[in-house]
Amino acid sequence: MSSARPFYVTTPIYYVNDEPHVGHAYTTILADVFARHHRIHGGAVHFLTGTDEHGQKVQEAAQKRGLTPLQHCDELVERFRALWVRLQVSNDDFIRTTEPRHEKVVAEFLIELQARGEIYRERYEGLYCTPDERFWTAKDVVDGNCPLCGRPVVTLTEENYFFRMSRHQEWLVDYIKTHPEFIQPKTRRNEVLGFLEKPLGDLCISRPAARLHWGIPIPFDSEYVTYVWVDALVNYVSAVRETEFWPASLHLIGKDILTTHCVYWPTLLHALGLPMPETILAHGWWLQGESKMSKSVGNVVKPLALVDLYGVDAFRYYLMRDMVVGQDAEFSEKHLVQRLNSDLANDLGNCLNRVERMIGTYAEGRAPEVRGEDDADRELAQTGKRTVVAAQEAMLARRPHEAIEATLQLVRATNRYLELKAPWKAFKTDGPTGVATALWTSAEALRLAAVLLAPVIPAKSGEMLSRLGVADSPEVWFPRPIVDDEGGALPPANETAQGALAATWGALPPGTEIRPGAALFPRVETTTES
Numbered sequence: 001m002s003s004a005r006p007f008y009v010t011t012p013i014y015y016v017n018d019e020p021h022v023g024h025a026y027t028t029i030l031a032d033v034f035a036r037h038h039r040i041h042g043g044a045v046h047f048l049t050g051t052d053e054h055g056q057k058v059q060e061a062a063q064k065r066g067l068t069p070l071q072h073c074d075e076l077v078e079r080f081r082a083l084w085v086r087l088q089v090s091n092d093d094f095i096r097t098t099e100p101r102h103e104k105v106v107a108e109f110l111i112e113l114q115a116r117g118e119i120y121r122e123r124y125e126g127l128y129c130t131p132d133e134r135f136w137t138a139k140d141v142v143d144g145n146c147p148l149c150g151r152p153v154v155t156l157t158e159e160n161y162f163f164r165m166s167r168h169q170e171w172l173v174d175y176i177k178t179h180p181e182f183i184q185p186k187t188r189r190n191e192v193l194g195f196l197e198k199p200l201g202d203l204c205i206s207r208p209a210a211r212l213h214w215g216i217p218i219p220f221d222s223e224y225v226t227y228v229w230v231d232a233l234v235n236y237v238s239a240v241r242e243t244e245f246w247p248a249s250l251h252l253i254g255k256d257i258l259t260t261h262c263v264y265w266p267t268l269l270h271a272l273g274l275p276m277p278e279t280i281l282a283h284g285w286w287l288q289g290e291s292k293m294s295k296s297v298g299n300v301v302k303p304l305a306l307v308d309l310y311g312v313d314a315f316r317y318y319l320m321r322d323m324v325v326g327q328d329a330e331f332s333e334k335h336l337v338q339r340l341n342s343d344l345a346n347d348l349g350n351c352l353n354r355v356e357r358m359i360g361t362y363a364e365g366r367a368p369e370v371r372g373e374d375d376a377d378r379e380l381a382q383t384g385k386r387t388v389v390a391a392q393e394a395m396l397a398r399r400p401h402e403a404i405e406a407t408l409q410l411v412r413a414t415n416r417y418l419e420l421k422a423p424w425k426a427f428k429t430d431g432p433t434g435v436a437t438a439l440w441t442s443a444e445a446l447r448l449a450a451v452l453l454a455p456v457i458p459a460k461s462g463e464m465l466s467r468l469g470v471a472d473s474p475e476v477w478f479p480r481p482i483v484d485d486e487g488g489a490l491p492p493a494n495e496t497a498q499g500a501l502a503a504t505w506g507a508l509p510p511g512t513e514i515r516p517g518a519a520l521f522p523r524v525e526t527t528t529e530s
């Protein structure tokens with residue numbers, strides 16, 4: 001086993017009570033795209049997602065249904081698990097905050113913080129938002145309402161445990177300033193630094209068990225449970241406690257949970273003497289009209305309905321292509337269909353069909369050997385090589401929409417190239433030798449496009465590669481880690497196939513049998529203009 005730490009990527013752990021919607025699907029697919037990208041380029045990956053299961057809302061919902069909170073969670077967690085399978089999410093682990101491995105680490109951390117003098121107990125009066133389960137200062141509250149959800153806050157007096165977060169403020173500001181990669185994008189980094197211009201308070205990390213019993217007990221005081229955000233953040237470490245994966249390479253979050261991840265989490269880690277995650281990347285919101293898609297607004301779009309209609313790859317493609325990581329985007333089914341019809345059906349799918357058909361008719365169904373090159377051939381090869389670099393750089397810069405666009409440009413260039421070379425004419429005058437280079441070159445461009453798009457459209461990319469004869473074994477292309485019974489990684493099923501999966505121009509072996517298939521992405525006819 002190699003000692004190099006893998007690329008460790010996480011999603012937020014989702015509230016188990018909420019029905020998964022497009023917003024949740026987006027973060028998880030984004031993490032999946034980065035995980036697959038790293039795996040394809042030969043890196044080891046550890047990809048974690050999971051569910052956040054404690055707190056008032058879960059306690060109340062379970063009570064209403066006459067279930068224990070755990071029974072309620074056991075049932076609801078399956079919606080997330082099933083959705084991730086359906087969306088081809090290749091997570092290596094799934095953590096639930098009700099698992100003993102997690103509860104154990106939360107308790108350990110609290111004991112350690114206590115031992116380090118980072119925790120004190122105090123009587124506290126504060127303005128409390130019951131639905132969000134958090135205290136606010138008078139300055140935060142807007143006209144008596146929670147600044148987060150807009151619902152009324154109540155005055156609450158209780159004794160609680162506090163984490164000396166304020167102690168770490170100076171350190172945190174300095175850390176953020178000296179580590180430009182720590183919080184991304186820049187706008188969010190500035191937002192956090194702006195927030196830290198005001199004095200940072202201490203963090204209330206407990207809730208009286210009398211009010212809220214559904215939580216992880218404070219290990220040194222059974223009258224209290226752990227504040228749900230402290231509980232939840234620890235998942236990123238508790239899931240990998242027995243490994244060397246911590247610190248994480250990348251925490252992906254939505255901008256709604258910036259403060260918890262960029263202020264609470266780093267100060268907690270610092271207080272514990274643990275290393276910082278490399279990067280916390282906050283993306284924007286999928287909007288419906290002007291407002292964030294969310295359960296409380298009641299405007300959520302359900303991913304499964306869209307996947308049933310348009311297929312998982314088109315759904316993933318749309319989410320990755322139409323949102324610039326960091327910015328908001330408006331969700332529109334119409335735009336999804338447009339992307340599907342133009343990029344996937346017209347550009348990509350048609351190109352594949354054309355090339356397959358021509359190789360069948362003019363080259364006995366096998367990728368020919370190159371016979372001489374002209375300017376157009378060399379230009380497409382150049383475009384192919386440039387695309388690999390551009391797509392790779394865009395993925396590493398966490399700009400998947402650019403990687404996709406660069407690859408689609410290659411596909412469009414291939415379609416234009418075929419028009420120019422017109423193998424259907426060249427064959428008539430020059431026979432098989434006259435079309436050999438054009439057929440190999442366009443098949444190679446498609447193979448490369450399939451490799452570059454694989455993180456985004458894994459199933460269709462696998463199909464393309466198999467039709468282009470380079471990936472016999474679907475396992476090669478579905479990097480849900482292929483493990484043997486002992487949990488060890490299995491070698492690739494087919495060495496040749498691995499070579500031809502290379503993200504470099506020129507890897508398609510001449511003589512490869514091309515196996516034509518049906519339309520890769522059938523067009524969706526739209527009846528309405530809505």
Ligand code: MSP
Nearest residue numbers: 012013014015023027052232233253254285286293
């Ligand atoms: N349980 C906390 C996170 C704890 S992490 C230690 C939580 N859960 S959540 O179920 O509300 O999911 C929040 C995440 O879902 C957001 O941070 C974001 O990643 C994603 N999204 C939820 N709605 C979204 C949109 N409308 N648009 C994009 N992503 C959004 O907060």
